[in-house]
Amino acid sequence: MRSVNDKLGWAKIDWKTILVYVALVFIGWLNIYAAVYNDAMGGGFDLSARYGMQLIWIGISAVAAIVILLIDDIYYHQLAYPAYGLMLLVLLATLFVGHTVNGARSWLVFGPVSVQPAEFMKVAAALALARFMSSYNFSLSHWKDIVGVGVVLLVPIFIILLQNDMGSALVYCSFLMVLFREGLNPWVYYALFLIVGLFVGSFLLSPVALLVLLVLLFVVTQFVANRNVRESVGYVAATGLLSIVIYALSWAAQWGVSYYHSLLVASLVMLIPALLYAYRHKLSNIYLYGAMFVLSLLFLGAVDYVFNDVLQLHQQKRILDLLGLESDLKGWGYNVHQSKIAIGSGGFFGKGFLDGTQTKYDFIPEQSTDFIFCTVGEEWGFVGSVVVLVLFATLIIRLMKMGERQQEPFRRVYCYGVAGIFLFHTIINIGMTIGLMPVIGIPLPMFSYGGSSLLAFTVLFFIAVRLDSQNSSIGETYKFY
């Protein structure tokens, strides 16, 4: 029960999560200071330097956080759609009057201050999505509602893509998390994983290995579903045997068919007994697995075709570099290479605060923005990196748990949306600096230098905290219906 004196619900504010957040902001600022620091700087403190500017933005964010905590949560529900509409207009305006930085027309400039509206669009989109998904009778099993969700997310994505800001657009993938939580069909996710897996596999594995894995994958999945051990093993053995027979025949007849093609033919031929088996035992799921198998083969063929005949050389190189198959250290691969060197050279305990040679002597481009994690890795080593990872993971999981304990879908969806955004930024950004993820120019929350990003994350986060603090207990009336 809420006390009368605590109308704003401050007593129920999740201070622990805020502490994690503040710790990350503080550590982030220290690392910006270290990234900018060099010997020539002397001892003075310069507000116009990046660490000074960031401090000002931290101040502004703190004020924004307090203001957010002072506003009654009902307004966030009410303002969700207007804010969403307003931000779409601002995004559209940016498309025409914005400034171009690094090829993306995504900045609005007001005198000395530059703002990136796409950062704030995330807040509006999270609120709007939460409101839409908490509307009466909403269900992710209704096609109409799924289309609605698609519209809410795809409109900002479309405008941001028009701004040529690929990174900010990709961030909207993060809402896949909340959609999963709210019950989107898991097959969507299986399909996504399969597509990503096939794509990566088509570069990393030999065709034969990939095909063998595919056959095994589908046989094993249907075995898990149908529990038919003898038939499954027999099927795999028969396929293998058939492929060998075809290969031997072709060798004897000098047709020159490779083993890959023998196996391909064998696995396709073996689909016939599988379908007959499904028909006889009335196992309809086998039709599905069979279809997915064929689709996978088609997808692999498409990947080959697109990669070799559609993509241009520099795009091919970028993909190969990301998969670790080729490195262009002089071109764009230079950033990642230097970043890995900086982080890798940190060792266990790191080189110490302000003692990172790679960052201090400018070997890493964008070292206070996208590649800020290099400073963490180099100066604080494995220990410091893990501390930062644990703090981020804690923050994200606490946000998810925060979502779980909400009574109302609006609050829950919003909290999960925020958790997803933080997760996407963190994993992609850190993954990029250590060569696990493609180079997508998105900031590390609270760490990367930049006022818009810090302020947007702060707003995102504190709205979640605010919603949580006024979470109604069981028995109270829901506010948001």
Add this chain to the structure above:
Amino acid sequence: MSANRSRILILFVVGLFVVLGLRLFHIQIVDHSYRRAAENNVLRYEVQYPPRGEIYDRNGEFLAQSVASYDLMVVPRNIPKTGFDTVALAKIAGVSVEQLVKGLQSAKSYSSSRASVVVRQLTTEAKLLFDEGGFDGFYTLFRTQRSYPRKIAGNLLGYIGQVNDKIIERNPYYGRGDYIGYSGIESAYEELLRGEKGEKVSVVDVRGTIKGPYQEGHYDRAPVAGIPITTTIDAQLQEYAEVLMEGKVGSIIAIEPSTGEILVMVSSPTYDPDELMGRDRGNNYVKMLNNPRQPLFNRAVMSSYPPGSTFKLVNGLIGLQEGVVTPSRRYPCAEGYHVGRGVKCHDHRSPLNLKEATANSCNAYFCYVFRDILDNPTRGGIMNGGYDNWAKYVRSFGFGERLGSDFASERGGFVPTSKFYDDYYPKWNSLTIISMAIGQGELGCSPLQMANLAATIANRGYYYIPHVVKHIDGHDSLDRRFYERHYTMVEERHFEPIIDGMWGTVHREIGTAGVAYVKGLDICGKTGTAQNPHGKDHSTFLAFAPKDDPKIAISVYVENGGFGSSVAAPIASLLMEKYLTGEVKRPELEEYIKNMKIAYPNYEKRK
């Protein structure tokens, strides 16, 4: 359902962070290559070159000095994208724009982030101009360059040059662009002269700008200067000897008998050692290589000449020791020795005793002596040890093997073994090899060995290994092999009659080298006129002075110079006069020798 999904999501989040953590674990802890890469990025190792040790003559005069010089270095990556004033830089460096551009290209192909040399050997003035110019990406590196103020003794001093890949592979001390002594003293005492390279470790930023020493210079090493060496050479005498040898091919070596110290070592034609330094080195070197008279070939220690009549001294000494001849024993000579193939002799009175035969260089006399040594029945005759006994005597004089001087390129000449003749002739006896009685035939000796013979006789029976280094800074002594007396197999008492004969060569009417006479110097000598297949006879003279308490022993060998008395003897005499009295009082003889040019059709033909 939803609780389940929430759990799956948490697992998913944790899984992602674990993947990041594992990757961090791998690159930060397991894989050390990133640490090395980071050091490569940020640390610049600069070699600090020490000045090479100076070389002095025995009186403290400079033979080789080290002077400051700067290499122009470049880190291609750090050249501004907008380019730089190539014309101005080329002018400062004293090269053409094409040379500069070529140097830059080769630097780029080596590495864009590492330093390499663009132009070598800038003078100090050029370096100061460069410093004012402010060319980004370039810097200068202090080196020293050799300078040879007296411009003498090219082959003796040797030359230095950049190490080649083979040397770098064999000896880890050397790195790209280092210098090493390639011949002469520079090579023999390389490890002392070179000093020890230092290293400076600096921290550089991404633009290659030096930001300061790494860890307060903890890993820096200061270079250690090369050790100065005082040689045994007398620079003034050396210079005089080179002047006398102008226009002639051959060699002069003078030794101080009481120490084995080499006073003069001339290999003619010689060259100005400065020509093998500096930017024209390449051109000059090729020119010298193509010179048919082979100025780079150090004849003094590397050639193998027939010793000619000077070798009669050895045979006489062996005969005395073996007891097959006595000083008073006379042999007749009718213009030669007419047994077997026979050996001709010049017209002189007959018969002569040992001293007279030595002074007069009678061929017949030494044929008798030589055959008696070989065929001596108490030694079993020539085939049963007689020959080998003789060869053993000869070797005890330092012939047939390297003496062990400090010249790595020294060669040992040739003294045949009995097996050599067994293989060569189906049947042979003392008459077959009679020409060795007078220092012809298969015998081969280096000028150093001949000078050593002069020193051995001057010492009455022993020698110190000839050497060219007198003192090494910081060392109390030289290698101990230079302090050991090497005794010949001939006893001291047998030397006097031979020395009397040598004295007679210069002082008696019967002697062959009256031209070498200098009043009061008591020069003892022996002429040689060595037949050879390359044309006119070689003129050689072997001498020491004064007779008692000798101060200098000398061997002069002039290829195709004719009689020993016509060129070699006057040269030796002038040098001894200069060394012992400080001046030469025979200007006509001096002028005559200086202006003498000998034709070498066989060398010119070879080209």
